[in-house]
Amino acid sequence: MWLGKLAKDGYLTRHSIDDEESHFCTPLGRASSCLQRRLPLVKDILLAALGFLGLSALLLTLYLSSEAKTDNKDTRGLWRQSCYCGKSIAEAKTMGCKYDALSSAWLPPHCRDDDLTAEFLAHEDGPWEYWADQAHTKLLTLEEVSSLGTYSFLAGN
Template identity: 40%
Template structure:
């Protein structure tokens, strides 16, 4: 009949079946769907790791690893002094976890690194004093030859880790020339090394 509805009365037995079967089906479907999603995620992560696919740059708007021209400007840009790089670096170019490990791997007391004002290593400097040299482009600080070797080892690790942590290795260090330079450091024995502090690591 037009405009009328037919109602079917569900018996008590039917109601009990609906009450018990429906939730079981829903729970099983939810569990199955969750399992499929987890397996898909696990498969994707395994694929990325096996192929060494680099993660996308987490800071695509930032070009390279430049921190202005002064400490004040660098700090305003959110840059910090990185003792592994001997440079002021923006967050996307720093591997702070790796640098912290480097700072505990030195040949000084408690694994610290010793820095000096002079070639003969008689006038010690703190890391804060070294960082402040950024405002003196011609200034230099001195370290042991061991510092240079460990620096190279940690940079090779940094170049590997950036594929998975979304960081950017500074262009001046992400070169075959830098690897060749580190090879020479390992082949020879040196008393010490010398460096300046820079803000722009886009260039050698």
């Protein structure tokens, strides 16, 4: 775009708006051309700011999740801990394991959810019943069920 400028001698001189004053939006220039020149810069700054915010949020989330894993003493290293309770009931008891009716296994404390097991045992139809025989003549307690090795047959209801 060319603009006219009145020189000292009275003649009108022309120069391009893209010359030395191109970085200014002069009142003589159109507002739309000023906006067109600045729009890519504004867009780039906005995209860079959004990218920076997104990256910052991602890094903060990763940092906080790793801190939560290492700070919680109840869950520290649980993924490395085994639920092994030995090869016998006596060995399981000496290892601090307890029979869990929900999983039908001897489990250490970090592998059990006692509240969930209690909810399971009391769900809808009342407590679960375990029988020593198919005729349902001898009802077993949960303690007897936990000693499964002493029974040759177990029927559940």
